[in-house]
Amino acid sequence: MTTTHDPITTFEVGGVGHSVLRKEDDRFVQGAGNYVDDIVLKGMLHMAILRSPVAHARILGIDASEAEAMEGVVAVVTGAMLEGYNLAWMPTLSGDTQAVLATDKVRYQGQEVAAVIATDPYIAKDALGAIFVDYEELEAITTPQQSLTTETLIRDEKEGQTDNVAYTWEAGDAAITDAAFAAAHRVVSLESHYPRSHPSPLETCGCVSDVNPITGQVTIYLTSQAPHAHRTLFALVAGLPEEKIRIISPDIGGGFGNKVPIYPGYVVATAASLVIGKPVKWVESRSENIISTGFGRDYHMTGSLALDENNRITGMRAAILSDQGAFFADAQPTKFKAGLFHICTGSYDFGAAHVTAKGAFTNKAPGGVAYRCSFRVTEASYLIERLADKAAHEIGMDPAEFRELNFIKKEQFPYHSPTGFVYDSGDYHGAMTLAKEMIDYDGWREKQRDQDPNGKLIGIGIASFTEVVGAGPSKDYDIVGLKMFDSAELRVHPTGKAILKLGVKSQGQGHETTFAQIVAEELGIAANDIKVIEGDTDNTPYGLGTYASRSTPVGGAATAMVARKLREKARKLAAHLLEASEDDLEWEVGKFSVKGSPESFVTIQDIAFAAYTNHPEGMEAGLEGVHYYDPPNMTYPFGTYIVVVEVDQDDGTWEVVDMVAVDDCGVRINPMIVDGQITGGLTEGFAKANMQWISFDDAGNCIGSNFMDYLVPTAWETPRFKLGETVTPSPHHPIGAKGVGESATVGSPAAYVNAVVDALWSRGVTNIDMPVLPHRVWGALNGVDVKP
Amino acid sequence: MKVTVTINGTAQTADIEPRKLLVDFIRTELGMTGTHIGCDTTSCGACTVLLDGTPIKSCTMFAASADGHEVQTVEGLKNGELHPLQVSFKQNHGLQCGFCTPGMMLVGKALLESNPSPTDDEVRWAISGNLCRCTGYTNIVKSIQAAGAAIEGN
Amino acid sequence: MYPPAFEYWSPKSLDEALTKIQELGHDGRVLAGGQSLIPMMKLRLAAPANLVDINNLTDLAYVRADNGHLAIGALARHADVVDNDHVKTISPTMASAAPWVADPLVRNRGTVAGSIAHCDPEGDWNSVMLAVGASVVATSTSGQRVIPIGEFVVDFFTNSLVEGEMVTEVRIPRPTGSAGGAYLKLERKIGDYATAAVATFLDLASDGTIANAGVALTAVASKNLKVVEAEQMLIGQTPSPELFADAAAVAAAACDPESDVRGPAEYKRAVINAYTKRGLAKALVQAQGGAS
């Protein structure tokens, strides 16, 4: 088994491996965070959005005269007005076009129809009630299955669009896979819906747009996970000169993928500020957030595994029908229409796989964001881990044993998967062994065997996930053409303190601490002496932002690389100061010394000072640099989660009574922060498995449109977790780290569901879709169809 | 109408509409933005303040009703030095994005006053009117317990 | 997020409040804890022209054991009845329900009387009150009426107060014998309203037979539902699992739940059935002197 990385720095320096306390916390614990809604500018106006009450309708007319006449109302903006500026439509992150304010039709409940700009948010809200829209209701298409068979064309405005298909895509090799299935001893199949969910960070989305009427400078304070990309998109959409656009992402109250897209509200607020000449603030309510901004998942999946007579997996088929909503707005790399779903062969060693995917337009909100997920890897991981469990149960084999039999072995890495990924490193058996030991797997199986069949039913669920994160090598990965590299700029000041500027953007992950630790590791400057700046496009180098667990794999690598660049320059300076040849110098945390005479050394602080006061002739002054890192490969974090549940047969409720999560995310930079990320992710995974989803009625009304109906667990329902770790460094990442922000949301849902299904397997239950609601469990136990 | 609310020990008077919610009074009239807004259904507790020492959701009370009362916000926790809760949230990684943190700390404060060494379940129960999307709660519970121990130790 | 405008009145005495309520008539609405009214106003589902804030009537913030009953004043918050000794001794059903109403912060502000007046069929208190046979004291400038809870709860968000009246007190009678009770609520998380819930109450005579019984249901009809038939089945009988099962079946048949995102009607009936059985069993253990 692999071991924890032993820190090479002292705790005071706080390099890799130290649980350095977070530098950002001082302001947060004092209520001095600076979120978008906290920003107040002189003369600032407030915007509120009128949204469609129906899912599908033609707009026959909008009468805003009463609203316009209200005291305090400055303007009412409609789609027709935006058309005048060519701003009624905007591109999505998947190359589709989305309405900013509806002109022709509304295509989902909650769609933006008009906006009021007023002197006070209360007045803006009042005025919404004084705008009258004449709708001619149309048939609402609420499922992708319905969408593919109906005559109703949802995107009738879109040139060349003659059906409701948003995209089709495939990966893998159909012929080889057909052969594997033809030769199969047994085929195990599963049909499953990974329901629509919403990231719902505690802070909703919003902006303060400030267009200076004199200078033309556009400053937008934005809840953005990707400020640089957003600046470019604003420049392209609005035709504004990019150098005059400054996006500032201040403190972000959670993102989870929700703050990756550009939303109509941002565009309208900016247009309004441009026209009115005053700053305009727009902060959406929770209900608006849930009903209109980027959802995640909504994949209808059919999967099957081919098995040979030795219970080895020989092939996999997966077919996806995705519910895209009214616009194709997935936030994902251009090449991959179903994101990285084709990682669905998971942790298992077999040679044949084929994936087909089709997306359908429906009368629902657009989205398809990577909700705490690396581009659909969550759906992929769920499908394979549910299938693996189902296969084991059908064979009558222990699900842990079945996995161990089929795992990719440690010595097989780098491993070439049948859908084209090259897994960098892994030790799946190691994680499984540790997880089983920590939870006393055999003990629980024994309790399960001995249980009272009339009492609460024990179920044990496993998920052994493999993730693919850190997009990505620029030859394959781009978003709307922007290659997915990332960057770091490091300036070491004369007194030996430093500023690190990044293209990524923290939303709570603790970048100000973690990235300082990488510099501390590489240069020996104390992490606490390094200020990290992100989220201001005027003052940080270009990057694609934070989502899909890419900050550490890409931005973190860029940080290590720029620090190494400076170290090379420092070596030259040290040679100058020590009057030695560069080759004779030895680096040890924080200092260069002359080989063989350790008493003759200079510290990085000495060197920094010299860089500005005593640099050799012919050398550029200063100690600073920038690095754009283009990763050679993705990283592949993995782990095994085991959950034990008890199911109440009377009411169908289930409770997690024990849970172990063993994660391997490579080298852990700040173990405290890593554990925090995992605990949070396990909780979101639980939420999705247990309660959290958005559904729609037949008319397209969103059920689950606020926190009374869209359920987010409190501390009370949240399970208690035991965490374990193994460390298998990434061989290609400069410090061996793999990224960890999403592993637990990706891996854990299948473990919870597997546990409940395991409890009910002997009663003939083979599947329950998420969320595993009490009435669904009860229905499964009693043979009652309980849709939804 | 004129209301006077004692916020963190200082009487604050403002002329407001009766419909002004206490949270907006605090955030926009007084410019104290540590109290947050995370939902519109009284579900999340990001707006938690102490009203005469008792935690309530300031998004579901009119500022008018707070006339003559004492309100404590996160800005009032620090008293020269950081409050033990502020220290322990830092030390136990009790926060990530920081949005729910003020509410969690204030609920923690009220809890510790009546129960200085709460169990895991007691803390979870007390904070069950407050949502956190980042931490998974474990470290929030630990932070509140650690603060209790620190206060007791003094 | 932002409520509509209204005129605000904050009387300093009950008399002043009653006069104002009388004067405003249909244009006025009492503001108690605001934990139902303000959320509705914020979502613009309610737009009262006048609010009469009763939060200054601190004389009404009591939970008292009076002669024959437990008295809960109009300003007693949900939190005031959680872990309250009077409540525990006089009304075990109420004590059992109290921690499960809303969430801890909402309980610090919302009032028991306000909740009862609100008559939300998904609200918890009216089931408790129906099970234990509570009554509501309605006061106006012209005097007081004591309304049995069964007459007070009219329908979906409708009570039987007349213009000029407000609820000033809720009374829960003391059990005559050895009593037990429970409130079993299926909720999806803390802060959720009930998917279904059952309030049970048993008052045992000295010979161990059931002298008085209460069964009432939450969220499975257009109002909180007292299952009189089940209660009648229990009264006068010697408690037994079979008897409880029969009563539970009656309760399940009596309710009329809607199928929705929380489950089909059939499921909710099954839950009512199971919880009635469990609730009665719990009540019995407690009435017989065991731990609940």
Ligand SMILES: Cc1cc2nc3c(=O)[nH]c(=O)nc-3n(C[C@H](O)[C@H](O)[C@H](O)COP(=O)(O)OP(=O)(O)OC[C@H]3O[C@@H](n4cnc5c(N)ncnc54)[C@H](O)[C@@H]3O)c2cc1C
């Ligand atoms: C997040 C959340 C979760 C909740 N969960 C639950 C739950 O699980 N179970 C539950 O039962 N409730 C729940 N509630 C509602 C809560 O219990 C409210 O406190 C209660 O319904 C209303 O009481 P109030 O004092 O807040 O009344 P208000 O909101 O002030 O008033 C409600 C209505 O009653 C009228 N009213 C109030 N007091 C009087 C009076 N004395 N005389 C005449 N009329 C009066 C008002 O005019 C108004 O029409 C929840 C509320 C929230 C915000």
